Amino acid sequence: MKKILLGTAALALTTGMALAQDVVRMGTEGAYPPYNFINDAGEVDGFERELGDELCKRAELTCEWVTNEWDSIIPNLVSGNYDTIIAGMSITAERDEVIDFTQNYTQPDPSAYLALAGADVDLKGGVIAAQTNTIQAGFVAESAATLVEFATPDETVAAVRNGEADAVLADKSYLTPIADENDDLVLLEQEELIGGGVGMGVRESDTELKDKFNAAIQSMKDDGSLNALIEKWEIGATF
Incomplete structure (x- = not known):
């Protein structure tokens, strides 16, 4: 993870x-x-x-x-x-x-992207949030996207809501309940297999x-x- x-x-x-x-x-x-x-x-x-x-x-x-x-x-x-x-x-x-x-x-566990519902997210060139020192942060850092890191998982989700990031990349099992419980957030179709x-x-x-x-x-x-x-x-x- x-x-x-x-x-x-x-x-x-x-x-x-x-x-x-x-x-x-x-x-x-x-x-x-x-x-x-x-x-x-x-x-x-x-x-x-x-x-x-x-x-x-x-x-x-x-x-x-x-x-x-x-x-x-x-x-x-x-x-x-x-x-x-x-x-x-x-x-x-x-x-x-x-x-x-x-x-x-x-x-x-597949890693998934969480974004605002209806947002047009550029996963290749956009701003992607991840928890500091995670395999997801390492994955984004090696891509063409811009990585923004946060100390806790909650802060990565907050960054999507407040516009600091276009999406957050984290374990799908962590993000799925968040998407299910919040109408303003959705999981994107693309997933990454890391770890x-x-x-x-x-x-x-x-x-x-x-x-x-x-x-x-x-x-x-x-x-x-x-x-x-x-x-x-x-x-x-x-x-």
């Missing part, structure tokens, strides 16, 4: 192993439904909350949830503020140079933790429960 600018994360060092602790801390953004969001009770909710809780149960781990802003989510994993990233993060070669990943728990599926991020030193989550993810694939969650939350294609 998203692409982190790695910055100084490659230089950060970590101390200890996640499994040496009593609790495995699950880091997420909490701002990207249906993957993850904060519900009315102030708790982490969504596809990844339900998935993560089940993975921890199957791996026989005690887990707690931690939220972190997207821009610093990899550096703060590396520095030890939490032990995993489960935040709609696409597995990419660039990220894999700094952290490690489990196997994917979703298929690649190679979403996985959990872990520190490179936490091989035992990675193995435990890999086994749990595989067991959910094998018994069909992962596909059931994907369908429930309308994330995309099943396995």
Whole structure:
């Protein structure tokens, strides 16, 4: 799904192993439904909350949830503020140079464009909004369109409404409910297939933790429960 600018994360060092602790801390953004969001009770909710809780149960781990802003989510994993990233993060070669990943728990989700209803949008030469440091932002930056970046997904949609951008490019599963609930916004027909599926991020030193989550993810694939969650939350294609 998203692409982190790695910055100084490659230089950060970590101390200890996640499994040496009593609790495995699950880091997420909490701002990207249906993957993850904060519900009315102030708790982490969504596809990844339900998935993560089940993975921890199957791996026989005690887990707690931690939220972190997207821009610093990899550096703060590396520095030890939490032990995993489960935040709609696409597995990419660039990220894999700094952290490690489990196997994917979703298929690649098509990226879609959201625009004002009735607008004549030039996707090749127009102004396209995307969340900072995402694979969508990278895609637009490499095209002939003009990229405008925002810190949060909500701000990208607001940019379309206030005229700062002609359209926003983001995961289709994120944009579809917004289009369905707002008569002034529509999904455009064109879609982009970016990224190679979403996985959990872990520190490179936490091989035992990675193995435990890999086994749990595989067991959910094998018994069909992962596909059931994907369908429930309308994330995309099943396995």
